[in-house]
Amino acid sequence: MPELRKDPIIGRWVIVATERSKRPDQFLTTDQPAPSEQVCPFCEGHEQKTPSEIFSNRPKSSAPNTPGWDLRVVPSIAPFLRIEGELDRRGKGLYDLMNGIGAHEIVVETNKHIANMADLSEEQIAKVFSCYIDRILDLEKDKRFKYVLVFKNYGWVAGAGRVHHSRSQIIATPVNPKRVKEELIGARHYFDYHERCVFCDMIKQEMASKERLVLEIDGFIAIVPFASRFPFEVWILPKKHSCDFTTLDASEKKNLSAIMKKVLQKLKIGLNDPPYNYVIHTAPFRRQKIGYWKSIDNDFHWHIEIMPRLTRVAGFEWGTGFYICPLPPEDGAKFLREIPV
């Protein structure tokens, strides 16, 4: 009998197949177009092919936009939002709009032509996380912004381009994204009733039952969520309560990089290098000033959601918010748990 499972945070119901219609290894990765033949603009030595860098890890002796770096952040060449200007929020009949003010940056995660973050070293992945934190803290200073989205599109069907060089994206927005609001509100409702963080309770239950556990290391766990939307969806959560990704200390960054690398390797090895997306869910800026969310420090819990793209999502899933997950999350977790890395 299939199950309807409810996401405990935002209350979304998902149809979950409980009898396998496919074995985990039958979710095949679809073809992607051939890599671009143009010279990779993200490799070391091609710094002139991108806009001027916003940030880089490089020795003091080396000049910006020259070789010598091991990580760079550059503005998107096709930004969805513009950094200059005022928001000018206004109405147009019954509609609301504002200018598309924001930031759109590309984090070039390595100076080498490596496609998948799974193949970066743990040390390099830690540098990527450090860079995210630096950029978030810098963008927070701009009072026009309410949120910063950090995400990755890897592989063609996940929205990446044909240049196969590992990178991620940062978008700062003057509004809170809908899903973030839903999580904040859902987590708050749970806290109001239980006086406990719903994510902390979830972590406790997952560590006890172990049936959806992918990996547990010092300070972090990786699970396939109970009400997964996609086969092999994985969430990485810090065991210690914190709403704010930017508060990670050096040893936490090291552990997060270790678990991230292992999870991405498990996906790569077990699922034949699948396309995937990840999104960091962290608390919005200036949260102390948001009346309703004044206790967000207690009730929200930052985490990373990783979504391999192995199924075609039918439009009705967008149209309705109703997802169908064709693989039992417990089977997905077991499969990933058993991939040696």
Place this chain on the structure above:
Amino acid sequence: MPELRKDPIIGRWVIVATERSKRPDQFLTTDQPAPSEQVCPFCEGHEQKTPSEIFSNRPKSSAPNTPGWDLRVVPSIAPFLRIEGELDRRGKGLYDLMNGIGAHEIVVETNKHIANMADLSEEQIAKVFSCYIDRILDLEKDKRFKYVLVFKNYGWVAGAGRVHHSRSQIIATPVNPKRVKEELIGARHYFDYHERCVFCDMIKQEMASKERLVLEIDGFIAIVPFASRFPFEVWILPKKHSCDFTTLDASEKKNLSAIMKKVLQKLKIGLNDPPYNYVIHTAPFRRQKIGYWKSIDNDFHWHIEIMPRLTRVAGFEWGTGFYICPLPPEDGAKFLREIPV
């Protein structure tokens, strides 16, 4: 300058490109796998290749599951939900779940091997709408169900299979889908403040401005919504206020079929037979008994949302509920308006 636009019903912000990065005709349809070589189970004469029919349009003289029909409804051979059993809603630690009880039916829209609903006659499309209504009213009798989703996946990337025979799907669910709840709640908030239906106000504004109008006929309009998520997204709305799709009379069904055929033809001709999804948004069952939504008859307004699938949706759009529409809705509407049909 790009714009951030807010959906007036559910409050979702969308990033909308206002300077065209692409011309409308540059959104290309991606390849799809070759059609299946198996005998089409949905063509007349192959009735034994599907499960027993639930409904059909056929003369009284012809027996079920034999030729002579012009429209058939059969159970899905891979149902996500099962019709037999009890819901047995229960907890599992902090999680909520229930048995996957529901209905999953396939509407075979024609006895001929025609792939795209755009190529059915208006009369045949009217029969499809009549069939939806019959099925919804029949499923409503089952007290376990709260909602029925009527939707279509056309083309591979939109989630359809390799058998190119025009059909749609009906899923009855024991819960209200998230998006439906959001629309009901959003529409209610608007009504509480204005004492008017937000959809009626939207229709009025779109008919006056005409900038996002695709087509207007007796009783219905087709628009590209102000805060579109996708290029060439089209909503068809009845001008007359009604929350309930099943209340259409014969002449309304005729007009709806006419506008549906024209819109689907415009998409087919203008965008090179693109994959698309549509979803009918109608009020949930037994709405009089739902306390909070007691006035839903006044504040909600049924409609059809059609989503051509011309862009890759990156995972961060699911992960965040934050969509980026690369084509100004006004340009998309103008392009579709000018396609002769």
